[in-house]
Amino acid sequence: MLGRAIRSMDVMVHSSTFLLPKLHQPGHTPAKNYALVVLNQNLPRFMPRLWTHAKLRICADGGANRIFDEMFQLTNEQDYERVRNRYIPEIIEGDMDSIRPEVKRFYSSQGSQISDKSHNQETTDLHKCISRIHRSTSDHEKTNLCVLVTGALGGRFDHEAANINILYLFSDMRIVLLSDDCLIRLLPKTHKHDIYIESSVEGPHCGLFPVGAPSGSTTTTGLKWNLSEAKMRFGSMISTSNIVHAEKGLGWNGP
Ligand SMILES: Nc1ncnc2c1ncn2[C@@H]1O[C@H](COP(=O)(O)OP(=O)(O)OP(=O)(O)O)[C@@H](O)[C@H]1O
Numbered sequence: 467m468l469g470r471a472i473r474s475m476d477v478m479v480h481s482s483t484f485l486l487p488k489l490h491q492p493g494h495t496p497a498k499n500y501a502l503v504v505l506n507q508n509l510p511r512f513m514p515r516l517w518t519h520a521k522l523r524i525c526a527d528g529g530a531n532r533i534f535d536e537m538f539q540l541t542n543e544q545d546y547e548r549v550r551n552r553y554i555p556e557i558i559e560g561d562m563d564s565i566r567p568e569v570k571r572f573y574s575s576q577g578s579q580i581s582d583k584s585h586n587q588e589t590t591d592l593h594k595c596i597s598r599i600h601r602s603t604s605d606h607e608k609t610n611l612c613v614l615v616t617g618a619l620g621g622r623f624d625h626e627a628a629n630i631n632i633l634y635l636f637s638d639m640r641i642v643l644l645s646d647d648c649l650i651r652l653l654p655k656t657h658k659h660d661i662y663i664e665s666s667v668e669g670p671h672c673g674l675f676p677v678g679a680p681s682g683s684t685t686t687t688g689l690k691w692n693l694s695e696a697k698m699r700f701g702s703m704i705s706t707s708n709i710v711h712a713e714k715g716l717g718w719n720g721p
């Protein structure tokens with residue numbers, strides 16, 4: 467019975483074509499729709515690209531200040547006002563304790579929906595944004611959706627931990643946490659995983675480790691130091707500073 471369950475494990479395909487200038491989605495690419503969530507940290511240099519690829523853009527509270535302040539310097543354009551008027555998020559969601567009043571007024575006047583959840587101090591602004599996307603996306607649509615979260619890493623560690631927790635809380639959605647030099651995905655143990663590497667923009671370093679609970683058996687191909695039915699847990703072995711050798715790294719999370 468166990469053997470049958472393992473053999474029938476579906477493959478989840480991952481790729482990062484959203485980091486490329488043009489969104490060509492070859493046969494292996496799973497997600498067709500991108501939603502972008504902008505957090506309150508420095509925008510990554512490839513932000514204009516993500517913005518263009520996305521069908522929905524949500525700023526988490528102070529993330530709106532970042533679009534307002536930093537988008538211009540990431541474009542090659544001369545006209546500050548034009549750039550500011552072009553990048554308008556559809557939604558600004560959060561407890562609104564970080565967005566500046568003039569930024570809120572500006573985006574409100576440009577048609578952004580402002581969703582003030584200041585009464586809720588139990589969940590983070592990112593949680594509020596992802597809950598909204600989760601609620602408004604059918605199960606079928608979820609299979610074609612990938613949520614890109616910018617500014618999720620490289621700042622305050624409590625924020626980073628909360629951001630990683632979101633991957634687990636919403637493990638039925640594809641969510642990618644991004645910063646300028648890092649990308650994190652959850653690889654649910656219910657699946658095998660094929661990870662396609664865009665070597666012009668990502669790699670070669672990679673890490674593979676379980677958060678919260680041990681991984682009973684992990685097998686990989688395509689890495690410099692492959693794992694073979696390895697057990698991983700904090701306090702024992704985890705795989706960091708590994709290197710991607712192949713364009714496709716295949717990881718199998720066993721039981
Ligand atoms: N330094 C950081 N590192 C990582 N993520 C961050 C950081 N700062 C903000 N974020 C993310 O951006 C979201 C919005 O940020 P914002 O500053 O508006 O939050 P906040 O509610 O004011 O946070 P807090 O009250 O804890 O400072 C947060 O929910 C978090 O996900």
Ligand SMILES: Cc1ncc(C[n+]2csc(CCO)c2C)c(N)n1
Nearest residue numbers: 560561563586587588589590591592
């Ligand atoms: C057990 C517990 N720990 C921390 C907070 C505080 N908190 C968590 S999310 C959030 C909103 C941040 O925008 C705040 C203030 C809480 N409510 N419950």
